[in-house]
Amino acid sequence: MTFIQDQLADNHCFGCSPDNPHGHHIKSTWDGERSICHFSPKPWHCAGSPHYVYGGLIASLIDCHSVCTAIAEAYQREGRAIGEGETIFYVTGSLNISYLKATPIAGPLVLEARLSEAGRRKSVVLCTLSVNGELCAKAELVAIRVPASWGEA
Numbered sequence: 001m002t003f004i005q006d007q008l009a010d011n012h013c014f015g016c017s018p019d020n021p022h023g024h025h026i027k028s029t030w031d032g033e034r035s036i037c038h039f040s041p042k043p044w045h046c047a048g049s050p051h052y053v054y055g056g057l058i059a060s061l062i063d064c065h066s067v068c069t070a071i072a073e074a075y076q077r078e079g080r081a082i083g084e085g086e087t088i089f090y091v092t093g094s095l096n097i098s099y100l101k102a103t104p105i106a107g108p109l110v111l112e113a114r115l116s117e118a119g120r121r122k123s124v125v126l127c128t129l130s131v132n133g134e135l136c137a138k139a140e141l142v143a144i145r146v147p148a149s150w151g152e153a
């Protein structure tokens, strides 16, 4: 299976870099229309209750999965394989999440994302998070394309 994150070079992101030793290491697949990510929370990812997932973790997973989806779609729109040629880099402009149900920590968490808008610099990604087929959270993320030099000190 090919994952978006394994095709992106120079990525240090806490949520999605394969090389950040302290990160979540999320893995997303892209089928040309939608992306899927499975994540199994650890017991310490709990909210106030040990049975449910911390909302900040949910936001973090949705953030990275959605931005990686925007990047994958942008490569596709340019007729390139993910990671091929000049780097395409997006950052989060805004993220709006609705927490619909407490998310069972037993997981696995299934994230599914697709684009609702794809402009020159701005993409809007709709993402859902479900456990055992039950929708627990949904989100809209605005991803903004930036130069690969973004964030250089």
Ligand SMILES: CCCCCCCCCCCCCC(=O)SCCNC(=O)CCNC(=O)[C@H](O)C(C)(C)COP(=O)(O)OP(=O)(O)OC[C@H]1O[C@@H](n2cnc3c(N)ncnc32)[C@H](O)[C@@H]1OP(=O)(O)O
Pocket: 008, 009, 010, 011, 013, 015, 016, 063, 064, 067, 068, 071, 087, 088, 089, 090, 091, 092, 093, 094, 119, 121, 122, 142, 144, 145, 146, 148, 149
């Ligand atoms: C190094 C290579 C790495 C490669 C691997 C990568 C994988 C990484 C995966 C990482 C995953 C983790 C991800 C992370 O954690 S990324 C870290 C969290 N995000 C940030 O730190 C972003 C900080 N903000 C900025 O840098 C700038 O404000 C940005 C770049 C966002 C826009 O500033 P800029 O001056 O450039 O923008 P513009 O004014 O020309 O507007 C352009 C368009 O964008 C629209 N807009 C602007 N802002 C917002 C907003 N807040 N909400 C909604 N929309 C917004 C605007 O209306 C306009 O749209 P339109 O009028 O054209 O329709």
